[in-house]
Amino acid sequence: MAKTSSTPLTVDLLWQLQRIGAPSLSADGAQVVCSVTQPSMQDNRTASSLWLLSTLGGEPRQLTQCGDKDGQPRFSPTGEWIAFVAKREQNGVKDETPQLYLIPPDGGEARRAGVVPTGVDAFKWFPDGQRLALISWVWPEGRGMKDQAARLKAFKERKETAYITDAAVYRHWDDNLPMGRVPHVLVLEVATGKVTDVLEGTDYELQRREPGAADLSISPDGQRIAFVHDPARGQHPAPRMALAEIELKGSARKAVRDLVKHADWDFNAPSYSPDSLSLAFLASHQAKKHTMPQQLAVLDLADKRARWEVISAEWDREPQAPLLWSEDASALLFVAEEQGRSHVWRFDVAHREPSVVAQGGTIHGFDTAAACLVTLTDRAAHPGRLHAQGVDDRGVRLGQEAERIETFNDKLLANVALGSTEEHWVTGAKGEKVQVWLHFPPGFDRKKKYPLLHTIHGGPHTGPGDCWHWRWNYLVFAAQGYVTANVNYHGSSGFGHAFLDSITHQWGALELQDMEAATDWLLKKPWIDRQRVFATGGSYGGYMVAWMNAHVKPGRYKAYICHAGCFDWVGMFADDAYGWHAQELGAWYWNDMAKAHSQSPHAFAASMQTPTLVIHGAKDYRVPDAQGLAYYNTLKAKGVDAKLVWFPDENHWILKPRNSALWYQEFFDWLKRHDPAATPKRTAAKKPASKR
Numbered sequence: 292m293a294k295t296s297s298t299p300l301t302v303d304l305l306w307q308l309q310r311i312g313a314p315s316l317s318a319d320g321a322q323v324v325c326s327v328t329q330p331s332m333q334d335n336r337t338a339s340s341l342w343l344l345s346t347l348g349g350e351p352r353q354l355t356q357c358g359d360k361d362g363q364p365r366f367s368p369t370g371e372w373i374a375f376v377a378k379r380e381q382n383g384v385k386d387e388t389p390q391l392y393l394i395p396p397d398g399g400e401a402r403r404a405g406v407v408p409t410g411v412d413a414f415k416w417f418p419d420g421q422r423l424a425l426i427s428w429v430w431p432e433g434r435g436m437k438d439q440a441a442r443l444k445a446f447k448e449r450k451e452t453a454y455i456t457d458a459a460v461y462r463h464w465d466d467n468l469p470m471g472r473v474p475h476v477l478v479l480e481v482a483t484g485k486v487t488d489v490l491e492g493t494d495y496e497l498q499r500r501e502p503g504a505a506d507l508s509i510s511p512d513g514q515r516i517a518f519v520h521d522p523a524r525g526q527h528p529a530p531r532m533a534l535a536e537i538e539l540k541g542s543a544r545k546a547v548r549d550l551v552k553h554a555d556w557d558f559n560a561p562s563y564s565p566d567s568l569s570l571a572f573l574a575s576h577q578a579k580k581h582t583m584p585q586q587l588a589v590l591d592l593a594d595k596r597a598r599w600e601v602i603s604a605e606w607d608r609e610p611q612a613p614l615l616w617s618e619d620a621s622a623l624l625f626v627a628e629e630q631g632r633s634h635v636w637r638f639d640v641a642h643r644e645p646s647v648v649a650q651g652g653t654i655h656g657f658d659t660a661a662a663c664l665v666t667l668t669d670r671a672a673h674p675g676r677l678h679a680q681g682v683d684d685r686g687v688r689l690g691q692e693a694e695r696i697e698t699f700n701d702k703l704l705a706n707v708a709l710g711s712t713e714e715h716w717v718t719g720a721k722g723e724k725v726q727v728w729l730h731f732p733p734g735f736d737r738k739k740k741y742p743l744l745h746t747i748h749g750g751p752h753t754g755p756g757d758c759w760h761w762r763w764n765y766l767v768f769a770a771q772g773y774v775t776a777n778v779n780y781h782g783s784s785g786f787g788h789a790f791l792d793s794i795t796h797q798w799g800a801l802e803l804q805d806m807e808a809a810t811d812w813l814l815k816k817p818w819i820d821r822q823r824v825f826a827t828g829g830s831y832g833g834y835m836v837a838w839m840n841a842h843v844k845p846g847r848y849k850a851y852i853c854h855a856g857c858f859d860w861v862g863m864f865a866d867d868a869y870g871w872h873a874q875e876l877g878a879w880y881w882n883d884m885a886k887a888h889s890q891s892p893h894a895f896a897a898s899m900q901t902p903t904l905v906i907h908g909a910k911d912y913r914v915p916d917a918q919g920l921a922y923y924n925t926l927k928a929k930g931v932d933a934k935l936v937w938f939p940d941e942n943h944w945i946l947k948p949r950n951s952a953l954w955y956q957e958f959f960d961w962l963k964r965h966d967p968a969a970t971p972k973r974t975a976a977k978k979p980a981s982k983r
């Protein structure tokens with residue numbers, strides 16, 4: 292039941308809430324460290340600090356003061372240190388790039404672990420707690436850290452600003468990848484601070500799209516590092532990754548070799564087993580179909596012929612990185628989606644049997660040690676929370692309820708009337724069941740009528756549901772009085788491969804049928820006001836509302852809001868994901884323009900008449916802002932009521948607090964402006980110029 296208090300969930304309150312990062316558990320399972328991000332609307336920024344919590348009860352303790360971006364905290368296997376990434380000024384030295392810091396769990400001053408001129412993107416502890424493997428983007432022709440520092444200095448002091456590349460992969464989401472550099476594995480010694488690039492002088496490099504800790508695994512004896520590498524070295528726009536292994540002699544490279552490589556498969560998330568007998572990893576049979584899920588696979592490390600096998604082929608769900616082994620090496624633990632939620636799963640390797648160990652909501656991180664499992668979980672009804680629970684030595688959950696180990700946002704939310712969330716299913720395209728999440732305003736009264744607001748998710752291969760979203764918060768929308776619907780249309784993830792793959796080469800068709808089936812179902816509800824129906828969406832959801840503007844009878848939806856929407860699949864070739872277009876749309880545009888246009892809203896612009904708010908960030912490389920500008924310009928040229936909100940300093944997501952508050956305000960103002968029941972807040976919408 293919704294709380295009866297009167298405080299609604301407002302954007303202002305949303306931006307006061309603290310944001311908990313992925314937890315790391317100490318080896319004895321007694322302590323947890325995580326980052327906590329505190330936004331400041333006043334300062335228009337966010338700051339993150341590290342907090343120490345206990346799985347045995349007691350209040351959390353702040354470990355570091357609000358640094359700029361204290362992040363990725365990880366307990367050392369021996370429990371002696373917590374390592375984290377930060378940019379700081381210490382002992383007269385100001386970090387120009389993120390560095391690795393160490394702090395004792397008992398607190399005190401963190402110290403820089405060593406100097407990595409090109410910065411630290413991610414890291415993994417060695418089992419002995421005496422070394423760390425780091426990921427850093429280095430100049431491949433560089434030799435040693437001094438040379439890297441000199442090259443970085445020269446690059447920063449150059450007067451030219453051009454970004455020059457001959458790579459196929461040179462951008463990711465909103466970043467130009469570091470020009471002239473490639474991601475390598477470095478080894479840092481805790482005792483000396485010495486840093487060694489253990490791929491220096493080789494042709495090996497890590498995968499370029501956000502290489503992270505899950506791309507590395509260190510063998511229990513500390514003598515080998517498995518890593519995800521790109522055999523095409525950035526020269527293929529849709530590369531298939533391989534796994535390789537560095538053999539160490541101390542902190543130096545002794546050898547590097549391919550470990551798992553196959554032209555038809557994409558591999559990632561290597562994970563050595565605690566008994567050193569196996570390497571687990573994720574494998575996707577891309578040659579079979581580009582939508583093939585990542586499946587669990589295991590390599591027998593004793594097998595001279597390096598044979599590996601998929602062990603989850605019978606399970607129609609998709610494990611996500613990272614893969615953690617149970618302590619007895621009998622099972623793998625990971626997160627996987629399941630019909631609008633995600634859980635921590637345990638997969639018994641011998642019996643090939645999955646089971647849920649920790650239920651979502653939506654799980655955003657977990658860790659396990661010493662028969663304890665800690666999770667970071669959110670729901671539509673609350674932001675991320677940390678829970679701890681006992682698991683037996685086979686990694687199977689003990690007892691029913693996990694214990695919450697923090698109350699970071701409880702006080703702020705104590706008197707907030709949140710509204711409620713329900714899961715429903717409708718018959719959609721192909722006569723198949725389609726999941727619809729409904730979020731109701733606080734104090735919802737079935738005898739009254741409410742406006743309907745569709746919030747269409749992006750992807751298309753994602754499957755949100757029972758989750759807390761900072762940028763598209765379902766209950767913030769509901770608090771404004773909307774029944775808010777989230778349809779997991781055909782193509783969404785978490786419902787099996789066939790459902791996800793069903794839209795391939797026909798983007799827009801089945802999804803539209805699902806949206807319309809959900810709207811038809813909702814229009815039959817006595818508590819929906821048929822005259823007050825709106826649809827909004829971001830990215831692929833923005834594509835969907837543009838597609839609906841061209842394919843749905845005007846008037847059914849009073850207005851649309853298109854955030855970072857794909858509008859024209861030919862123009863979209865400027866995006867950072869262009870390598871996947873042909874697989875998804877069915878052809879390269881130059882080979883079959885009609886095929887591209889048949890799935891492209893711009894090709895149907897003639898029929899667009901519904902008022903639309905277009906929002907886009909200039910630094911968006913996934914859906915370049917030209918897409919939103921073209922859509923807005925098209926509507927203006929046609930005399931359709933349209934408004935543009937363009938952010939010169941934001942990317943695919945609107946991340947600065949003040950810009951996010953403005954985003955929500957413009958969002959609600961647009962809906963009110965086109966709501967027949969709303970008293971006009973400002974002068975009536977300008978009459979569009981004569982229809983052309």
Ligand SMILES: CSCC[C@H](NC=O)C(=O)N[C@@H](Cc1ccccc1)C(=O)O
Binds near residue numbers: 750857868913
């Ligand atoms: C298929 S390529 C990129 C898919 C990716 N999300 C996963 O489902 C993505 O970035 N989706 C964008 C929309 C988009 C689709 C195709 C090409 C570029 C962008 C999104 O919805 O965030």
